Amino acid sequence: MNRIDQKFQELRRRKEPAFIPFITAGDPDLETTRGLVLELERRGADIIELGIPFSDPIADGPIIQASYYRALSKGLKVSQVFECVRGLRKETDIPIVAMVSYSLVFKGTPENFVARAKEAGLDGATIPDLPIEESDAVHLAAKEKDFKIVCFVAPTTTPERMSRIAKGTQGFLYYIAVVGITGVREALPPDMRENIQKLKGMTDKPIALGFGVSTPEQARAVGQVADGVIVGSAIVKELERYVDRPATERIAAVGELASRLVAGAKGRL
Amino acid sequence: MKVTAKPSTSQILPDERGRFGKFGGRYVPETLMPALDQLEHEYLKAKEDKDFKKELNYYLREYVGRPSPLYFAERLTRELGGAKIYLKREDLNHTGAHKINNTMGQVLLARRMGKKRIIAETGAGQHGVATATAAAMFGLECEVYMGEEDMHRQSLNVFRMKLLGTKVIPVKTGSRTLKDATNEALRDWMASVKYTHYIIGSVVGPHPYPMMVRDFQCIIGEETREQILEKEGRLPDYLLACVGGGSNSIGLFHPFIDDTTVKMIGVEAGGIGLGVGEHAATLSYGKVGILHGSLSYVLQDEDGQTSPVHSMSAGLDYPGVGPEHSYLKETGRAQYVSVTDQEALEAFQRCARSEGIIPALEAAHALYYTTKFAPTLGKEKLVVVCLSGTGDKDAFQVADKLGVKI
Numbered sequence: 001m002n003r004i005d006q007k008f009q010e011l012r013r014r015k016e017p018a019f020i021p022f023i024t025a026g027d028p029d030l031e032t033t034r035g036l037v038l039e040l041e042r043r044g045a046d047i048i049e050l051g052i053p054f055s056d057p058i059a060d061g062p063i064i065q066a067s068y069y070r071a072l073s074k075g076l077k078v079s080q081v082f083e084c085v086r087g088l089r090k091e092t093d094i095p096i097v098a099m100v101s102y103s104l105v106f107k108g109t110p111e112n113f114v115a116r117a118k119e120a121g122l123d124g125a126t127i128p129d130l131p132i133e134e135s136d137a138v139h140l141a142a143k144e145k146d147f148k149i150v151c152f153v154a155p156t157t158t159p160e161r162m163s164r165i166a167k168g169t170q171g172f173l174y175y176i177a178v179v180g181i182t183g184v185r186e187a188l189p190p191d192m193r194e195n196i197q198k199l200k201g202m203t204d205k206p207i208a209l210g211f212g213v214s215t216p217e218q219a220r221a222v223g224q225v226a227d228g229v230i231v232g233s234a235i236v237k238e239l240e241r242y243v244d245r246p247a248t249e250r251i252a253a254v255g256e257l258a259s260r261l262v263a264g265a266k267g268r269l
Numbered sequence: 270m271k272v273t274a275k276p277s278t279s280q281i282l283p284d285e286r287g288r289f290g291k292f293g294g295r296y297v298p299e300t301l302m303p304a305l306d307q308l309e310h311e312y313l314k315a316k317e318d319k320d321f322k323k324e325l326n327y328y329l330r331e332y333v334g335r336p337s338p339l340y341f342a343e344r345l346t347r348e349l350g351g352a353k354i355y356l357k358r359e360d361l362n363h364t365g366a367h368k369i370n371n372t373m374g375q376v377l378l379a380r381r382m383g384k385k386r387i388i389a390e391t392g393a394g395q396h397g398v399a400t401a402t403a404a405a406m407f408g409l410e411c412e413v414y415m416g417e418e419d420m421h422r423q424s425l426n427v428f429r430m431k432l433l434g435t436k437v438i439p440v441k442t443g444s445r446t447l448k449d450a451t452n453e454a455l456r457d458w459m460a461s462v463k464y465t466h467y468i469i470g471s472v473v474g475p476h477p478y479p480m481m482v483r484d485f486q487c488i489i490g491e492e493t494r495e496q497i498l499e500k501e502g503r504l505p506d507y508l509l510a511c512v513g514g515g516s517n518s519i520g521l522f523h524p525f526i527d528d529t530t531v532k533m534i535g536v537e538a539g540g541i542g543l544g545v546g547e548h549a550a551t552l553s554y555g556k557v558g559i560l561h562g563s564l565s566y567v568l569q570d571e572d573g574q575t576s577p578v579h580s581m582s583a584g585l586d587y588p589g590v591g592p593e594h595s596y597l598k599e600t601g602r603a604q605y606v607s608v609t610d611q612e613a614l615e616a617f618q619r620c621a622r623s624e625g626i627i628p629a630l631e632a633a634h635a636l637y638y639t640t641k642f643a644p645t646l647g648k649e650k651l652v653v654v655c656l657s658g659t660g661d662k663d664a665f666q667v668a669d670k671l672g673v674k675i
């Protein structure tokens with residue numbers, strides 16, 4: 001069974017939402033990435049979302065874009081990201097989902113990308129610039145390899161699209177909490193609860209919520225309604241604060257934040 | 270086959286998924302999909318609406334100053350000693366370029382959709398100025414994203430936009446040029462889509478933009494067709510235009526697509542060389558990939574990361590190109606060549622001296638190719654070049670290149 005499915009089964013038994021931190025591969029180097037994945041797991045993360053840097057991200061806010069830039073300015077290659085995951089698989093079985101632009105997936109053909117990703121030890125991918133209409137090729141390739149393509153629903157998504165996306169998604173469904181890009185926000189939107197309830201009526205697949213979750217209190221609020229809490233920019237921002245410090249300090253700082261967020265998400269504040 | 274002043278277009282492209290063959294489509298975040306659906310729906314409705322057409326034509330005539338002349342460049346023709354050269358004078362439009370054909374159409378559409386705020390990206394600043402102008406005329410709030418590098422190269426246009434009441438937002442990410450401004454505008458739109466219309470400046474981006482911008486720019490080719498029939502009694506043999514995103518060229522080409530005797534040549538920016546980062550000749554040297562929401566030729570590395578590009582001309586300094594051009598290239602209907610910075614600079618000066626017309630640096634690329642190409646043709650051949658804009662905006666930059674202090 002795919003590690004993502006296994007993890008959600010386990011969490012369902014424990015009646016716990018998943019805590020899913022996002023980090024950018026290669027920010028500021030792959031050694032940090034490796035250390036972070038292990039640290040985040042130790043701190044209670046259930047699934048890792050691993051951003052593969054892209055030169056022209058449009059779904060991501062300035063914090064994540066800057067992290068992509070830090071990684072790419074050192075000449076990071078997609079093959080090195082795969083290499084890093086391959087190395088991690090000797091040390092951990094935590095599910096890892098790539099976040100990757102379709103520009104990169106398409107380049108070497110979707111079939112090839114999925115095969116390489118799976119072989120490296122990735123369990124799935126979210127492709128934020130690939131709407132359901134254009135996703136047949138990658139879904140087909142993914143199904144064959146039991147690689148999960150996680151699809152997005154936004155607050156702007158119409159009901160017809162919602163049910164189509166809910167059917168198509170694999171592993172879990174990614175609910176974008178706010179209209180806009182990733183980033184740190186003060187308040188969570190009021191229609192969050194309602195939209196998640198609507199989605200739960202359409203699918204049995206787990207629903208994880210991301211975009212804009214940054215504090216333990218917000219994580220708790222999300223954990224009460226969704227099956228997964230995704231935190232991206234807040235974590236990347238914490239890393240950015242320590243980017244000039246030694247790797248061990250960076251990793252420890254992000255780990256501290258992760259512990260607080262895990263406590264929030266799991267209702268143990 | 271009888272030639273008519275009204276173009277016939279047998280192929281109805283793009284298809285309902287926004288595809289020109291395999292090119293085009295929609296590769297954007299889910300958040301934008303409903304907005305694109307709405308835009309497509311509203312646009313197709315407007316397109317069939319006689320009142321919309323009437324209103325647009327009114328403003329194009331009374332405000333933009335259309336039709337623009339198709340001018341016989343007699344001296345240039347004589348000097349070159351080959352084909353007869355006609356210049357389609359888009360530089361004479363209000364704001365000095367073809368860009369306003371599109372922005373007038375889209376601002377009218379935004380009004381129909383009840384959107385009160387307009388955003389745009391701009392490279393040379395011509396599209397930004399054209400957007401700011403249309404927004405000012407209709408009293409809409411307007412913000413334009415522009416790369417810092419371009420703001421520096423085109424400071425005159427930055428000031429013009431400000432005069433027109435537009436807020437120019439400097440983009441400091443990536444290469445700080447057009448592609449980064451496009452990223453920022455798309456991001457803005459993701460967060461503001463409910464009350465904001467995003468006016469893309471060329472035939473790029475997700476469906477329906479390549480189709481819609483093309484339709485608004487087709488006025489160039491439609492007029493050319495009527496004008497050349499009136500002057501010469503027949504269709505031209507060659508159409509030439511510069512290709513950045515590809516809007517002035519597709520606007521000229523498209524109404525002649527079914528006339529197989531009319532050959533089409535798109536001229537890209539060859540910059541300073543053939544190395545990565547030295548040019549912006551996407552169709553000439555790029556590969557099929559995805560950028561800014563559509564599948565098309567693009568300049569990118571083996572991973573799919575966008576490559577750095579260079580052109581002296583800010584309006585051509587873009588690593589992508591409209592999907593319909595990729596289709597025309599692949600089907601062989603159009604041909605694409607490139608011209609260097611230095612060559613464009615030469616044509617810029619030549620056109621000024623021979624015809625008393627200072628062309629935009631973008632258009633100077635097409636003019637340079639014409640000066641090499643026309644002499645290889647017989648005197649009976651007819652060539653139409655799209656003079657996409659005026660070079661007034663480029664005066665400072667060209668002076669600098671020529672070592673003149675002004």
Ligand SMILES: Cc1ncc(COP(=O)(O)O)c(C=O)c1O
Pocket residue numbers: 366367368392393394395396470471472511512513514515516517518583584585629631632657658659
């Ligand atoms: C005068 C002029 N010509 C050409 C272009 C290139 O754009 P396109 O290829 O869309 O016509 C620009 C873009 O800014 C321009 O300002």
